[in-house]
Amino acid sequence: MTHRILVIPGDGIGAEVMPHVLRVLGALDVALSIEEADLGGVAIDGHGTPLPPQTLTAAQASDAVLLGAVGGPRWDALPMDQRPEKGLLGLRAGLDAFANLRPALLFAPLADASSLRPELVAGLDILIVRELTGGIYFGEPRGVENASGRRRGFNTDVYTEDEIERIARVAFDLAGKRNGRLTSVDKANVLEVTQLWRTVVTEVHADFPHIELDHLYVDNAAMQLVRAPKQFDVMVTGNLFGDILSDAAAMLTGSLGMLPSASLNARGQGIYEPVHGSAPDIAGRDVANPLATILSAAMMLRYSLGEVEAADRVESAVDRVLEEGIRTADIVPVEDADGVRKVGTQAMAEAVIGAL
Ligand code: IPM
Ligand code: MG
Numbered sequence: 001m002t003h004r005i006l007v008i009p010g011d012g013i014g015a016e017v018m019p020h021v022l023r024v025l026g027a028l029d030v031a032l033s034i035e036e037a038d039l040g041g042v043a044i045d046g047h048g049t050p051l052p053p054q055t056l057t058a059a060q061a062s063d064a065v066l067l068g069a070v071g072g073p074r075w076d077a078l079p080m081d082q083r084p085e086k087g088l089l090g091l092r093a094g095l096d097a098f099a100n101l102r103p104a105l106l107f108a109p110l111a112d113a114s115s116l117r118p119e120l121v122a123g124l125d126i127l128i129v130r131e132l133t134g135g136i137y138f139g140e141p142r143g144v145e146n147a148s149g150r151r152r153g154f155n156t157d158v159y160t161e162d163e164i165e166r167i168a169r170v171a172f173d174l175a176g177k178r179n180g181r182l183t184s185v186d187k188a189n190v191l192e193v194t195q196l197w198r199t200v201v202t203e204v205h206a207d208f209p210h211i212e213l214d215h216l217y218v219d220n221a222a223m224q225l226v227r228a229p230k231q232f233d234v235m236v237t238g239n240l241f242g243d244i245l246s247d248a249a250a251m252l253t254g255s256l257g258m259l260p261s262a263s264l265n266a267r268g269q270g271i272y273e274p275v276h277g278s279a280p281d282i283a284g285r286d287v288a289n290p291l292a293t294i295l296s297a298a299m300m301l302r303y304s305l306g307e308v309e310a311a312d313r314v315e316s317a318v319d320r321v322l323e324e325g326i327r328t329a330d331i332v333p334v335e336d337a338d339g340v341r342k343v344g345t346q347a348m349a350e351a352v353i354g355a356l
Contacts, residue, residue: 002031003305006062008055008091011041011084012278013288013345014068020349021066021293027353028310030301035062039091040070040084040278050087056094059271064304065091066297067273072280084278093133097263097271098163099170100132100242101299104229104249104259109322112333113254120229121252127178127234128249129171130242132263134163135193137239157193159238164200166266171236172208178233181212185221185237185245197238218245225249250275255330257289260296262303272300286344289328291318294352317355326351 009018025032037055044050050070059065070084080086091097106114106124114121139156146152168184175182184201186194198215205213216224218241224231225245229252237245250259259275274292282288295318302311322331325339332342343351 002033003064003307004062005032005034005300006055006058006065007034007036008039008059008065008067009036009042010039010068010070010278011072012069012280012283013276014040014070014278014293015042016068016283016286017288017290017293017345017349018066018068020290020346021297024294024314024349024352024356025297027356028301028307028313030305030307030310039067039087041072041075043087044075044078044082044084050082050084051090051094055087056091059091059095060269062269064269064300065095065271066293066300067091067271068293069274069276069278071278072283089137092263092271093138095263095269095271096133096265097269098131098133098266099167099264100130101174101262101264101303102128102130102242102246102249102259102275103261104128104246104253106253107258107319107322109319109325110254110258110331113327113331115251116226116229124229124252125178126229126232126249127174128242128246129167129174129234129236130246131159131163131167131236131238132242133239134159135239157191157238157240159193159197161196161200164197165204168201168204168236169207170264171234172204172211172213175211175234176208180210181233182214183221183232183235184213184215185218185235185241186215187218187241188215189217194238201236221245222248225252246275255289257292257328257330258295259292260299262296262299264303268304270300270304272296272304286346287329288345289330290345290349291328291352294318294349313356314352317352320355321348321351324351 009015111118136157298314
């Protein structure tokens with residue numbers, strides 16, 4: 001069976017890393033039919049819009065989307081609704097990819113690259129489930145207006161109980177396949193919308209009595225993540241809190257350059273992208289870490305294509321390469337450390353192919 005993949009390289013290191021990742025996929029015994037499309041800055045330049053209609057149509061017709069990253073200083077001055085990020089948000093919404101899975105998994109050889117002491121992160125394996133198509137990212141009304149000559153900016157944080165219920169079900173389900181513990185993160189002491197979040201998550205819990213559920217306020221959750229991250233199994237939260245907590249969790253694993261993500265809809269289609277952005281400051285210099293995108297491709301094989309064995313192979317190959325001491329700049333513990341070899345983007349991808 002041939003899987004239909006839409007590849008969206010995007011901007012910055014996204015576009016730089018993607019050809020290497022496609023070579024990794026090409027080294028597997030998986031039949032893929034690959035189409036490419038533009039999104040973000042490159043789409044603004046080429047089509048005058050960050051999300052060309054043909055990109056969304058192609059995404060909807062594919063089994064999965066593999067995405068690099070979007071954005072860059074060139075497009076920073078554009079109005080909010082024409083920015084590269086708007087293309088990414090439009091793609092997520094257009095595919096109804098509401099369930100964003102962000103695993104923060106520490107590869108053992110990287111324990112010394114974490115910003116926390118090795119014993120605090122050894123064996124770390126957290127899954128952040130972020131609601132991705134609602135909340136303050138999409139809420140209306142929004143804007144900046146003139147109120148008697150002074151400007152006023154506003155956004156709306158809004159969730160319906162149906163939106164909360166469907167992400168809660170995904171999170172409970174995933175907790176059941178892992179260690180059976182779910183932490184729901186909110187700000188229910190201040191925000192009504194997250195009071196409803198807490199109520200609905202608690203109601204859904206009735207259908208998952210075997211899962212241990214607790215609730216944390218987001219400020220406390222952030223503190224606990226950097227204090228004792230191993231207490232968590234699965235965390236579920238809204239769009240904005242999930243954006244923030246997943247960057248923090250990423251750093252625990254050594255580098256933002258290591259973290260993959262999957263954004264799934266109810267039909268099993270998904271957008272697979274690294275948690276990191278387009279990193280324009282290092283783009284084009286062969287220093288970016290391709291592993292987050294390679295691991296995103298592994299998640300694609302696992303979750304949307306059902307190619308579990310190939311996914312395992314890619315993840316083991318990454319493990320082996322790290323075990324051998326091969327590191328991109330972001331995960332080099334200290335310069336000249338024993339047994340560590342610093343490599344560029346291309347050499348890292350080649351090392352993974354070698355290990356396959
Ligand atoms: C992420 C990114 C995006 C987000 C940006 C680029 C719009 O930070 O995927 O975490 O905020 O969702
Ligand atoms: Mg983010």
